[in-house]
Amino acid sequence: MKIAIILGTRPEIIKMSPIIRECVRRGLDYYILHTGQHYSFEMDRVFFKELELPAARYNLDVGSGTHGRQTATMLSGIEKILLDDTPDVVLVQGDTNTVLAGALAASKLHIKVGHVEAGLRSFDRTMPEETNRVIADHISDYLFVPTETSRRYLLDEGIPDERIFVTGNTIVDAVYQNREIAKEKVDVLGRLDLSDGGYFLATAHRAENVDDPVRLGGILEGFRLVYEEFGMPVVFPAHPRTVKMISEFGLDVPLGTLMVEPMGYLEFLQLEGGAKLVLSDSGGLQEEACILGVGCLTLRDNTERPETVDVGANVLVGCDSLRIIEGVRKMIGVRGDWVNPYGDGKVAEGILNIIK
Ligand code: UD1
Ligand code: UDP
Numbered sequence: 001m002k003i004a005i006i007l008g009t010r011p012e013i014i015k016m017s018p019i020i021r022e023c024v025r026r027g028l029d030y031y032i033l034h035t036g037q038h039y040s041f042e043m044d045r046v047f048f049k050e051l052e053l054p055a056a057r058y059n060l061d062v063g064s065g066t067h068g069r070q071t072a073t074m075l076s077g078i079e080k081i082l083l084d085d086t087p088d089v090v091l092v093q094g095d096t097n098t099v100l101a102g103a104l105a106a107s108k109l110h111i112k113v114g115h116v117e118a119g120l121r122s123f124d125r126t127m128p129e130e131t132n133r134v135i136a137d138h139i140s141d142y143l144f145v146p147t148e149t150s151r152r153y154l155l156d157e158g159i160p161d162e163r164i165f166v167t168g169n170t171i172v173d174a175v176y177q178n179r180e181i182a183k184e185k186v187d188v189l190g191r192l193d194l195s196d197g198g199y200f201l202a203t204a205h206r207a208e209n210v211d212d213p214v215r216l217g218g219i220l221e222g223f224r225l226v227y228e229e230f231g232m233p234v235v236f237p238a239h240p241r242t243v244k245m246i247s248e249f250g251l252d253v254p255l256g257t258l259m260v261e262p263m264g265y266l267e268f269l270q271l272e273g274g275a276k277l278v279l280s281d282s283g284g285l286q287e288e289a290c291i292l293g294v295g296c297l298t299l300r301d302n303t304e305r306p307e308t309v310d311v312g313a314n315v316l317v318g319c320d321s322l323r324i325i326e327g328v329r330k331m332i333g334v335r336g337d338w339v340n341p342y343g344d345g346k347v348a349e350g351i352l353n354i355i356k
C-alpha cells in the first residue's frame with residue numbers, strides 16, 4: 001500500500017507530522033507532496049527542520065494568489081503527480097485550499113481520500129475554510145473526525161456512518177511529542193525576557209479579520225486595553241498576511257504589544273504553555289490551549305471547535321475591543337483543569353491502523 005500525504009501550510013505540516021513520523025516508524029511506502037501554499041522559511045521549512053521531518057518528494061511551489069488561481073494551479077499539479085506516482089490512498093488534513101485541491105484531484109482519479117480532521121463546521125459559508133471542509137468531506141472515503149460532535153454533523157449531512165471514524169485530533173500527538181523536546185532545546189521566555197504566566201499570547205490571520213480594517217483595528221485596540229488593565233505584555237507572533245495588512249491600513253501596533261516574527265513550533269508551544277491566556281482567531285490555537293490547560297479567547301463570532309467552549313477552555317469574543325477586555329476579565333482566573341476532548345496522543349497510530 002502506498003500513501004501520499006498532501007500538505008501545504010503551517011498547520012498542516014504540524015498536524016501531519018505525527019502521521020509522517022508513524023509512517024517512518026512502520027517503514028510504510030509513502031511520500032509527501034507539498035503544494036507550496038506556504039513558502040516563507042518561518043511558515044514552512046522551519047517546521048520540517050525542527051520536527052525532523054523527511055523532505056517532500058514533490059513541491060509544486062504554487063505560492064500565494066486568489067482562491068481560484070491558487071486552487072487551480074494546485075489541482076493540475078497534484079493530478080500530474082498522482083498520475084505519475086499513483087498512491088492507493090491520499091491523506092489531506094484540515095480545511096485549506098491545499099486540502100480542497102488534494103481531495104478533488106484524488107477523488108477524480110478514483111484514488112481513496114482520507115480526510116484528517118474531518119467534520120468540523122462553523123456553519124459560516126463566508127469563511128473560505130468552511131467551503132473547503134464541506135467539499136473535502138463529501139468526496140472523502142475515510143473521514144477521521146476528532147469528536148462525536150463532528151460525527152453527528154456528518155451523519156446529518158447524509159455521509160454514511162461506515163466512512164466516519166472518531167479518532168481524536170493529531171494535534172494532541174503533536175503537542176505531547178514536542179513539548180518535552182521544547183523543554184530541552186529552546187528557552188523562548190529567556191529569549192524574550194518574559195516570566196512564566198506573566199504575558200498574554202496573541203495571533204491573528206483569518207481573512208475575515210485581518211483583511212478588514214475595522215476588525216483588525218478592534219483586535220489591536222483590544223490588545224491595548226489588555227495591557228493597560230493588566231500590565232502584562234501581549235506577545236504577538238504575526239502571520240505575514242497580518243503584517244502586510246497592518247502596514248496597508250496604516251494601523252499602529254499599540255504600547256505593550258510585542259509584535260515578533262512567526263516562531264518555530266518548539267518555541268511557540270513553549271510560549272503557549274506559559275501564557276496567562278491565549279487570544280487568537282486560529283483554529284489550531286483553540287485546540288492547543290485547551291490541551292495545555294491555558295484559557296483561550298477566540299477573536300471570532302463562531303467556532304468549529306465547540307468542544308473547547310463546552311469544557312470551559314474557550315470563549316468567543318469577536319473583534320470588538322470591549323468584548324475582548326471583558327473576555328480577559330472573565331477568563332483570567334481560569335484553572336485549566338478541564339478534560340481535553342481531542343484524544344490521547346496516539347491518534348496518528350489509530351488513523352494508520354484504520355487505513356491498513
Ligand atoms: C491559509 C489558509 C487558512 C489557514 C492558514 C494557516 C486557505 C484559504 N487559508 O491562510 O485556512 O488557517 O493558511 O496559517 O487555504 N504569505 C507569506 N508567506 C507564506 C504564506 C503566505 O508571505 O509563506 C502571505 C502572502 O502575502 C499571502 C498571504 O500571506 O498572500 C495569505 O496566504 P494564504 O496561503 O493565501 O492564506 P493564509 O492567510 O496563510
Ligand atoms: N504556530 C507556530 N508558530 C507561530 C504561530 C503558530 O508554530 O508563530 C503553530 C501553532 O502552534 C499551531 C499552528 O501553528 O499548531 C496554527 O496555525 P495557524 O494559526 O496558522 O492556522 P490554523 O490553525 O488557524 O489553520
